[in-house]
Amino acid sequence: MSRPRQILAMGGGGFSMEAGNVLLDEHALGLTSVDCPRVCFLPTASGDADHYIVRFYRAFAAGRCQPSHVSLFRRDGGAADLAGHLLQQDLVYVGGGSVISLLGTWSAHGIDRMLRAAWEAGVVMTGLSAGSLCWFEQGMTAFHGESKPVAGMGFLPFTNAVHYEDKPERRAAFLSAIADGLPAGYGTGDGAALHFVGTELAEVVTSRPNARAYHVAPDGAEVKETELSTRYLGAPLAVEPALAA
Amino acid sequence: MGGGGFTAGPDDPALDEHVLALTGVPRPRVCLLPTAGGDSEAQIRRFYETYPDRLCEPSHVSLFRLGHRPIPLREHLLAQDAIYVGGGSMVNLLAIWRAQGLDEILHEAWRGGVVLAGLSAGSMCWFEWGVTTSSGHPAPAPGLGFLPGSNSVHHDSEPARRPVYRDAVRGGSIPPGWAVDDGAALCFRGTGLAEVVTARARAGAYAVDAAGEHALEPRALERPDARTATIPAVAELRSLRAARAGGLRD
Numbered sequence: 001m002s003r004p005r006q007i008l009a010m011g012g013g014g015f016s017m018e019a020g021n022v023l024l025d026e027h028a029l030g031l032t033s034v035d036c037p038r039v040c041f042l043p044t045a046s047g048d049a050d051h052y053i054v055r056f057y058r059a060f061a062a063g064r065c066q067p068s069h070v071s072l073f074r075r076d077g078g079a080a081d082l083a084g085h086l087l088q089q090d091l092v093y094v095g096g097g098s099v100i101s102l103l104g105t106w107s108a109h110g111i112d113r114m115l116r117a118a119w120e121a122g123v124v125m126t127g128l129s130a131g132s133l134c135w136f137e138q139g140m141t142a143f144h145g146e147s148k149p150v151a152g153m154g155f156l157p158f159t160n161a162v163h164y165e166d167k168p169e170r171r172a173a174f175l176s177a178i179a180d181g182l183p184a185g186y187g188t189g190d191g192a193a194l195h196f197v198g199t200e201l202a203e204v205v206t207s208r209p210n211a212r213a214y215h216v217a218p219d220g221a222e223v224k225e226t227e228l229s230t231r232y233l234g235a236p237l238a239v240e241p242a243l244a245a
Numbered sequence: 246m247g248g249g250g251f252t253a254g255p256d257d258p259a260l261d262e263h264v265l266a267l268t269g270v271p272r273p274r275v276c277l278l279p280t281a282g283g284d285s286e287a288q289i290r291r292f293y294e295t296y297p298d299r300l301c302e303p304s305h306v307s308l309f310r311l312g313h314r315p316i317p318l319r320e321h322l323l324a325q326d327a328i329y330v331g332g333g334s335m336v337n338l339l340a341i342w343r344a345q346g347l348d349e350i351l352h353e354a355w356r357g358g359v360v361l362a363g364l365s366a367g368s369m370c371w372f373e374w375g376v377t378t379s380s381g382h383p384a385p386a387p388g389l390g391f392l393p394g395s396n397s398v399h400h401d402s403e404p405a406r407r408p409v410y411r412d413a414v415r416g417g418s419i420p421p422g423w424a425v426d427d428g429a430a431l432c433f434r435g436t437g438l439a440e441v442v443t444a445r446a447r448a449g450a451y452a453v454d455a456a457g458e459h460a461l462e463p464r465a466l467e468r469p470d471a472r473t474a475t476i477p478a479v480a481e482l483r484s485l486r487a488a489r490a491g492g493l494r495d
Binding site: 049075098 | 281282283307308309311312315336337344345379
């Protein structure tokens with residue numbers, strides 16, 4: 001049975017950013033179609049921060065899934081066969097942090113090639129922020145000050161900007177980069193996630209009723225930003241915006 | 246440094262002190278690059294404990310946290326008197342530095358007279374080759390090549406590195422170089438080895454070539470004991486060392 005290639009690219013959300021809101025993380029687990037999926041966390045973009053790894057194991061407790069992590073800063077003691085370990089997963093979850101450090105480190109360890117093989121074999125890929133940008137042809141990073149495009153691994157032939165609505169300067173920088181010739185792509189707000197099957201956008205899911213995502217494309221000399229329809233993953237009555245406000 | 250110094254734990258104050266003295270500046274600016282340890286909080290905390298404000302102007306650059314703490318990298322690093330590179334994964338260190346252009350900035354800093362120091366991965370990175378355990382087992386890995394030759398660290402405390410280093414040099418896959426114990430350090434002036442200094446009895450360094458290991462004559466550093474000695478004495482010692490080391494900046 002062959003599994004489709006899937007990527008769930010979060011603008012910002014999940015256990016890293018939405019304590020107590022399990023909607024996006026549960027959705028990622030659900031995409032595996034496995035009862036107790038094997039989930040491997042890659043905290044590389046944070047420098048394998050201990051507190052982040054602990055939070056992952058709290059959010060992805062054994063019982064609900066079979067969690068593991070790969071630390072590239074402390075490889076002694078970890079899985080010796082990284083490629084094999086990644087291929088055996090149902091879900092690979094990439095944490096946030098510095099996308100430049102992330103991709104540099106991955107490339108030095110050959111993780112980019114291993115992830116591509118795992119993705120092609122049907123292992124679901126997910127992540128937020130740097131862990132979302134990395135899957136695209138190019139991503140907008142503002143990690144080092146000014147927002148600028150950086151090359152990702154190119155599994156998805158689009159561009160991507162995260163924390164899109166929450167950091168207005170990123171939106172402005174993305175729009176102006178597209179106007180200057182950056183290829184078309186997506187602006188993804190916190191609480192929104194792009195679900196790709198193969199390289200096609202299947203749907204946009206959200207962990208917050210008001211989270212948004214946009215398709216951004218050049219339109220003549222202008223830039224066209226199109227709001228995408230979203231599906232809120234929570235029960236419609238559970239979080240009434242009126243009550244929350 | 247082959248190991249030791251503040252990031253190793255029990256601390257070798259004489260090595261940490263020597264880094265400051267090499268700058269030839271009374272109250273040097275010292276910047277920690279904790280990249281190889283993934284910007285570990287523990288390493289950063291120990292750095293500030295070791296290098297308090299009264300001895301120097303300490304700072305650190307966390308490449309993983311620039312998002313929260315933006316800093317003009319080049320300007321900041323070029324303005325230092327010493328740059329101290331912490332231990333960890335040599336492969337990750339170099340990959341991240343290259344991705345962020347730190348390799349070029351550090352070369353510029355070194356050419357400009359900034360003292361470059363570090364231990365373990367932070368030592369091997371300056372050479373053409375090192376012996377890293379970044380992938381779990383010891384294996385040769387290329388460095389920045391500011392210094393010609395190769396370097397292997399923790400020579401006494403991690404014996405598994407020894408045969409890997411010796412065989413690689415003997416087989417010619419990496420150039421000859423130096424193996425260094427914990428608590429010992431190689432001091433290069435330009436690209437020439439000026440001296441071997443040690444902070445621990447029995448710590449040493451070895452020149453390694455195809456013929457084998459040759460012990461080098463070390464100079465034992467005086468333990469500064471800054472916490473118990475009177476401060477003027479320490480200041481005097483430091484200014485003496487600073488004067489002696491002044492010629493290193495060219």
